[in-house]
Amino acid sequence: METNRFAVVTAPRSVEVQEEELRQPGAGEVLVRIRYCGVCATDTHGYSSGGLIPKAVFGHEWTGSVVTVGAGVDTVAEGDRVVASVGPACGICPMCRAGNADHCDTAFAEANGVTEDAPDHGGFSEHLIVSERRVQRALESLTDEQLGLVEPTAVTFHAVRRTGQRLGAVVVVQGAGPIGLLTAQHARHAGAGAVVVVEPSEARRDAARALGFTEVFEPGDEFRARVLELTGTLGADVLYECTGAPALLQPSAELVRRGGILSLLGYPMTDSEVSYGDWQSRELTVIGSLAYTHADFTGAMRALADGSVDVVPLITGTITLDELPDLLAELDGGTTQHAKVLVAPNAGA
The missing domain is CATH 3.40.50.720 (NAD(P)-binding Rossmann-like Domain)
Incomplete structure (x- = not known):
């Protein structure tokens, strides 16, 4: 059985790379092979606090390729490059029913990693299984590096x-x-x-x-x-x-x-x-302002595609999954010269 390596916070200023059996996606789910996952200040806070953020949020700026899809999935297919996203307004939550679809409760919960189907870890992992609502097909013209920064661009x-x-x-x-x-x-x-x-x-x-x-x-x-x-x-x-x-x-x-x-x-x-x-x-x-809507990801990718926003100069390093604990310690220390670092969990694999 194939296994999956992923990073989790186990105590204040302690991160471990663990291993799990990689299951197949269920109905409405997508299995993604992570290409890059950006490290942000929220991740550093999760590290320093011992995990006082939802588990799915530790590593939320990810992009990758769809390995396989579960029953009923029709918005993405095997081989598609995707970015972490949130679903469109659900239409049935209290905010949607009140006419406030731009503040859909379901999409907001997805953005904050607190839905019932949220994964047990984030994108600091070789693979990730998420709801179909949590992925959006990438624009073809964007590089993998650009896609690694779509999430903060959407924010x-x-x-x-x-x-x-x-x-x-x-x-x-x-x-x-x-x-x-x-x-x-x-x-x-x-x-x-x-x-x-x-x-x-x-x-x-x-x-x-x-x-x-x-x-x-x-x-x-x-x-x-x-x-x-x-x-x-x-x-x-x-x-x-x-x-x-x-x-x-x-x-x-x-x-x-x-x-x-x-x-x-x-x-x-x-x-x-x-x-x-x-x-x-x-x-x-x-x-x-906090988080984003589904449409914000589309707008963010279009801004990257036409050159209005340039993210490549912000990338100051790419590391492996095993190097993540040392990077978080450096970021937590406040003396780093890094802007944005991408974790490549499958580097060399």
Whole structure:
């Protein structure tokens, strides 16, 4: 019987590569051979916390090829390249029945790995069996490396779409990690008049410049002065907060003009203190964004295919499954120079 190797968190800052018997997919299921699985901050949090994220979420940025399908599967076939996705709006959950299909409860649960049919581990594995709803056929023109970053591209596509950024807007992107750099590219693609990137890391500022952004600053007076100069002292039309640093939430809001938009992508792990009166008196619109819809994956892949978004420069390393524990320790230490690392579970196999 064929076996499957996969990585799981077993304790705080402890990851083990385990082995299981590889079963065949059941009705409505798909068996995927994983090509790449990206490592993100959520995975690092799962590692440092000892698994305080759903098991299926530890390794959620995956792409691969369909090995076989179970009975009744008709959206993908053997040999198809696919990406991790969520299903279309189900039409029967409370949110769908209330007319809020863009916030389908079923798709949201799928995105967060908490459905009844969620796998016992994520894509840090040689193979993965998931519901047919959890895969989407890849665009043929995309490389495997591009497909490995479709999931975070969909996260940021979703956020910019939800924000409703106006054409010609002066946009600030706070944080130039992978999420910030993807958000900046979507904002540019959506017609921003100016995109200002602020980031303390010199290496990440260089990465932003390499993607064609010219308004790139470290935090401080020069950055603030430039935002005021571009906006006639009003403040940014839109600020995308991509760091998740709790202490930055109120200072971020203060960079937004009266009536402007504060869009939240970074996920803080502790509470934040803000000035409710400031937000109210300046009539700020605050947009929260988490996960994505099925359609966001289609839009993300199209943005990659036409070159509006470039993910290849973000990839700073490719490792094997056995090298994952050491990488997570490095990322958790906070001193890494990596942007996005792809795990290739079947490398050499």
